[in-house]
Amino acid sequence: MILYPAIDLKDGQAVRLFKGDMDKATVFNDDPAAQAMEFVEAGCDWLHLVDLNGAFAGAPVNAAPVEAILERTKVPAQLGGGIRDMATIETWLKKGLARVILGTVAVEDPALVKQAAAAFPGQVAVGIDARNGFVATKGWATETEVTALDLARRFEDAGVAAIIYTDINRDGAMQGPNTEATADLARAVSIPVIASGGVSSLADLQALKDCGAALNGAISGRALYDGAIDLREALALLKA
Template sequence: MILYPAIDLKDGKAVRLLRGDMDKATVFNDDPAAQAMEFVEAGCDWLHLVDLNGAFAGEPVNAAAVEAILARTKVPAQLGGGIRDMATIERWLDKGLARVILGTVAVEKPELVREAAKAFPGKVAVGIDARDGRVATKGWAEVTDVDAVDLARSFENDGVAAIIYTDINRDGAMQGPNIEYTAAMARAVSIPVIASGGVSKLADLIALRDCGAQLNGAISGRALYDGAIDLKEALAALKG
């Protein structure tokens, strides 16, 4: 199972939010590229990037910070937030991103997801962010009536590289991941599922790995910044 260190970008800085609330942001590093290098030097195989401002604006906002990370690091990175048309997808992939994450458009324009997944095999993931099982869009500001598992299933045969499932109620709260629902998501589809939200200690990662469903990976943010999880130790444990 791959551990994806998270770098959430707000106003050009690396931050973490509490349950997706932009007004409850903690700044952890003024230099996101330096933060990325710390994760890379610890041995991570991937980086997970989120343009938080972009998710609300509907277009890239923290492009300079993302480009600085791509320029300084060599490991593959995936990015979500404000990616809502084919031109933006192409632009990010041309700049060296390994994978783009489509969230809001997966609900509002699912045909774009299918078109992009076909045009860029292995480079398009769907971000499904849910509150109490219902999908939230536009930077989690709007909760829809769409069931998270149903949305994942709708892309089953479209070549999507991964489903990144985030439980908003757990995100940044350091209360542990929603293992039951994440495992149910992974069992419901053949698309690789990456768990996000609530990972607060090494035991959470082990529990996700051993949940009985085949998870591709897990994303961790605040626990890495707070020191609750030692990245080198966690990477070694998951590989072992």
């Protein structure tokens, strides 16, 4: 399993939200690129980046800090938030992103996701953000009637590199991930699944590792900033 340290970007800063609420943001670093370097120096193999403003705006907003991170770090990075057309996908990949994450557009225009996955093999992931089992879009502000499982199955044969599954009610709450729902999703599709939301201890990571489904990895944010998870210890645990 891969551990993906998360850097959520709001107004150019590295922040963490509580259950996706933009009004409940805690600033952890004014220099996201410096934060990224801390994670890299601790040994991470990937970085997980989110343009929070972009998720609401529907277009990239925090491009400058993302570009600074890409310039300073050498590990692959994936980015979600406001990526909703082929031109934006191509632009980000040309700038050095290893993978783009498509969320809102996966619900609204699944054909675009399939087109992108075919055009850029291994570089397109789907972000499935669910509240009480149903997908939420546009920065988690819009509820849909689509279940996480139904959405994942739409891309079963599309060549999608990964699914990032986030339980919104767990995100930033330090209450542990929704291991059961994540494992159920991973068992239901052949696409690699990455767990997100609520990963707040080494025990949480161990539970995901032992969940009975072959997860690709887990994303953690607030716990790394708060010190609840030591990144080096976590990396060693998942590689053991």
